[in-house]
Structure formats: C-alpha cells, structure tokens
Amino acid sequence: MAKRGGIWLQCGAHQLHIGIQEDFIPANKAHPAFNVENLEALRRQVIDQGIKVKEDEPLESAKRWISKFLIS
Template sequence: MTFQFQGLDHIQLAAPAYSEEKARAFFGNILGMNEIPKPDNLKKRGGVWFAVGTQQLHIGIQKDFSPALKAHPAFQVKNLDGLREQLIHNEIVVIDDEPLEGANRFYVQDPFGNRIEFLERV
C-alpha cells in the first residue's frame, strides 16, 4: 500500500441558504468554536468554517437542504456537564441516549436540524 491515513481533517455539515449568521450564533457564540476564514475561491459558495481542536468544521450551504437526522459528527469535550449547562442556558434541547461504555454523551440538533453528539471519555 502506498498511502497512509493521517487523521481526520474536517467534517462538513449542510445548512440551508443564508444561514451563516445562525451558524455563527450556534457554533461560534454558544459552543465557542473559533471561526476561520474560507479560502477566497470558495467564499462565493457561502457557508462558514470553524476550528475544532486541530480539525475543522465546515458548514456548507446546500440547495434543497435536508438535515442529517441519523448521521452525525461526535465532538469529544472536556467538562460535558458544563457544556450541557451552557446549551440548556441557551434553550438548546439536550437529548440523552443509551449509555456508551467508557463515555458520557448526549445529542443536540443544530439550528438546521442536524444531529450532533458530544461525548466525554471516562
């Protein structure tokens, strides 16, 4: 084999047209992710990008948008209880799920209805 996987570079979630400000409010303001600039040649497509540790989260504009109800990214966090409090304080519904061995976790829906998991390894 002449290639080798190095890790995950980014995750892309779809969003409806003209939703960049909602994405900034949720991912930037509520979750505290830092927005990063999109390359100039991709700005015309819309959307917004965020840094997540050493990886990136891309919110891409999709014509005929439909949210991902099952497929989802899972973000590993430190202080899951603090994140839960932050989300509830901002009126975001937190959805508990079946236990996962070795981790505490819950789900939310982003402003566009996409499923997102947050977990903390124990």
C-alpha cells in the same frame, strides 16, 4: 463556504467545516461528534442558550447527549 451552501465554525483552535454535496446520501447514523473535557459544563451552556438536550444511549466508557439546532 457559505456562498456554496456550507458552514465553517471555529472556537479557539478548533474548526469544523461542513460542506454541501448535491448527490450526497448520508449514512443512517452520520453526525459529527466531539470529545470534550467537561461534558456537563458544555451541556449546561447549551441548555442555558435555550437549546434542547436529549439524553442518548450510553456507550461503554462514554457519556453522551444529543442536541439538534439550526445555525442561521
């Protein structure tokens, strides 16, 4: 996918494919989201890698945070 401008990530059995579409118009709140078993452990790993984390508005029965980073 990289030669077409996209990215393909895999962690164990989980895969995330993000492609590029020239005429794509995103929704205002479009983003990938993941349901994880230990969100706090993942949050700590992200912070330990130097990636900033921002707390987000809570949803009913869900804890969440936002992290923006670039993959090169």
